[in-house]
Amino acid sequence: MTPRQAASLLAIALAPVATAATPGAFLGDLTWPEAEARLRDAPVVVLPFGPAAKEHGPQLPLNADAKVMEYLCQRAVEAQPVIVAPPIAHGWLPAFRQFPGTEVADATVFIRYVQEVAQSLIRGGARRIAFLNTSISLAGGLPLAIVARDIREQTRTPTLVVSWDDLETPEIRALESQPRGGHADEIETSIHLFLQPQLVHMDKAVADYGSEEAQDYPGYQPGLLSRDPRDPAFSKTGVFGDPTKASAEKGQKALAILTAQLLKALAGFAHAPLAEGAPAR
Numbered sequence: 001m002t003p004r005q006a007a008s009l010l011a012i013a014l015a016p017v018a019t020a021a022t023p024g025a026f027l028g029d030l031t032w033p034e035a036e037a038r039l040r041d042a043p044v045v046v047l048p049f050g051p052a053a054k055e056h057g058p059q060l061p062l063n064a065d066a067k068v069m070e071y072l073c074q075r076a077v078e079a080q081p082v083i084v085a086p087p088i089a090h091g092w093l094p095a096f097r098q099f100p101g102t103e104v105a106d107a108t109v110f111i112r113y114v115q116e117v118a119q120s121l122i123r124g125g126a127r128r129i130a131f132l133n134t135s136i137s138l139a140g141g142l143p144l145a146i147v148a149r150d151i152r153e154q155t156r157t158p159t160l161v162v163s164w165d166d167l168e169t170p171e172i173r174a175l176e177s178q179p180r181g182g183h184a185d186e187i188e189t190s191i192h193l194f195l196q197p198q199l200v201h202m203d204k205a206v207a208d209y210g211s212e213e214a215q216d217y218p219g220y221q222p223g224l225l226s227r228d229p230r231d232p233a234f235s236k237t238g239v240f241g242d243p244t245k246a247s248a249e250k251g252q253k254a255l256a257i258l259t260a261q262l263l264k265a266l267a268g269f270a271h272a273p274l275a276e277g278a279p280a281r
Contacts (some may be wrong), residue, residue, distance in 0.1 A: 007124060010106065016234070018019045018154065021079065021083045023077060023078055023079075023080075024042070024076060024077035024078075024079075024080055024081050024082040024083060024084065025038055025077060025083055025084070026073075026077060026083075026084050026086075027039075027045075027083050027084065027086060028062055028086050029245075030221075034151065035124065036124065036125065038083050039083060039121065039124045039125035039126050040125035040127075041058045041081075042081060042082055042083040042126070043080075043081065043082070043127070043128065043270035043271075044080075044082045044083075044128045044129075044130050044266050044269055044270050045074065045082065045083045045084075045085060045116060045121050045126035045127075045128065045129055045130070046076060046082055046083070046084045046085065046130045046131075046132055046266070047085045047087075047088070047114075047118055047121065047129055047130070047131050047132070048069050048072075048073055048084065048085070048087040048088070048131075048132040048133075048134075048136040049064060049069070049087065049088040049091055049114070049131065049132065049133045049134070049135070049140065049144060050065045050066040050067075050068065050069025050070070050087055050089065050132075050133075050135075051065045051087035051089065051090065051091050051093060051101070051134075051135060051140065052066040052090065052102065053064075053090075053098035053100075053102040054093055054096050054101045054102075054103075055096045055100065055101055055184075055225070055238045056133075056183070056188065056238070057183075057184030057189075057205070057206035057208075057237055057238050057239040057243060058186040058201070058204040058205070058206070058237055058238070058239075059184070059189060059200060059201045059202060059205040059239075059243055060184055060188070060189060060199075060200060060243075061094065061120040061192075061196070061199040061200075061202045062100070062101055062279070063183075063199075064070045064188065064191075064192055065134045065135055066087070066089060066134070067192070067195050067196060068134045068164075068191060068195070068255075068258075069087060069132065069134040071195060071255060071259075072258065072259060072262050073087075073132070073134065074136070075262070075263070076262060076263065076266060078200070079263050080132065080263065080266055082130075082266060082268075082270075083126075084185070085117070085121055088113070088114060088117065089102075090102050090103065090104050091104060091110055091140045091143075092104055092105070092106075092107045092110040092140060092142075092143050093135070093136070093139070093140060094222075094224075095139055095222070095223050095224050095225055096225060096226075096238070098227040099102075099223070099227070099238055100226065105168075106192075107142075107143050110143050110146055110170075110251070111143045111146055114131075114143065114144060114147045115147050115151065117145060118151050119151070119155075120157075122151070122155055122157050125275055126276065127157065127158075128158045128160070128269060128270070128272055128274075129148075129151060129157060129158075129159045129160070130159070130160045130161075130162060130266060130269055131144045131147070131148055131160065131161045131162070132162050132262070133161060133162065133163040133164065134164050135163065135164060136163055136164050137161070137164075137165050137166060138220060138222075139223070140163075141161060141163040144161050144163075145161050148160070148161045154174075156275035158269070158272040158273070158274065160265065160269045160272070162262060162265050162266075164258075166258075166265070167257075167265075168258075168261075168264055169257055169259040169261065171257050172187060172254050172257050174189075174256075175187065175250045175253060175254060176245075177242075177245050178207075178241050178242035178245055179209075179216065180209065180241065181240060181241025181242065182240045182241060182281040183225070183238070183239065183241065184237075184238060184239045184240070184241070184243060185239065185240060185241020185242060185243055186241055186242050186243055186244075186245045186246050186250070187241075187246075187250065187251075187254050188241075188243070189202075189205060189243035189246035189251075190246040190247055190248065190249075190250035190251035190252040190254060190270045191254055191255055192251065193246055193247060193248040193251050194234075194248040194249075194251030194252045194255065195251065195255070197248065202243075202244075202266075204279075205239075205243040205244045205246070206237055206240070206243070206244065207239075207242035207243070207244055208237045208239040208242075209239065209240065209241070209242075210233065210234075210235055210237065210240055210242070211232055211233075211234060217236070225238050225240075235259070
């Protein structure tokens with residue numbers, strides 16, 4: 001990393017989040033008359049999805065995704081006049097199904113559930129729906145993308161899906177010293193050393209890159225963390241990467257970058273054109 005890249009990274013990571021003149025709100029904190037007015041007036045309503053109990057290695061708590069979701073939603077409410085709906089805490093997570101946690105294993109049930117919640121927000125007056133997904137786009141984000149497309153077509157309401165990997169930048173990669181990673185790794189462990197250090201067990205952190213070679217050909221090959229030693233995707237730890245290289249400082253910088261990217265996404269989406277003569281809600 002060059003000195004210029006390092007300076008750019010430090011500026012992005014440590015820049016304070018601006019407070020909006022008219023801040024946002026969590027829907028659950030409002031009375032119904034307040035909610036009626038705020039849903040109608042808000043440029044964006046955020047429907048967050050952060051699995052509340054999902055495997056993150058032997059060193060991290062199951063709540064890892066949910067805690068990042070909560071942090072990002074708080075920063076969004078402070079910085080922009082968005083409304084944040086109560087979160088979806090249980091989702092479709094087949095890659096982690098063989099480890100303890102909670103899941104809606106039937107993808108059609110999960111899709112229907114999220115559709116119903118989103119439709120209720122639109123009936124309440126929401127003009128744009130942003131789905132925030134603190135898992136990755138080609139995992140927990142797949143059913144959310146289906147919901148977003150159906151909602152867009154059925155109601156003509158603009159929708160946006162923002163997943164964890166949409167928020168990653170080269171600056172986050174520059175923080176890493178691990179050769180590769182992706183789950184419960186150096187960056188994710190660093191984030192939780194900053195967010196909730198009391199629940200991180202660094203004495204149990206181990207590097208684990210699995211037994212599968214990196215894919216060097218086109219196409220989407222679904223990943224899996226298997227508990228079966230006969231499976232090429234066998235994982236003893238549930239880790240992919242090297243969490244032993246984590247630090248709270250890296251976590252603070254990574255979160256600042258993720259936050260900046262989310263705020264950029266929400267600010268841009270707030271100007272997405274609205275359909276004239278949209279179907280009745």
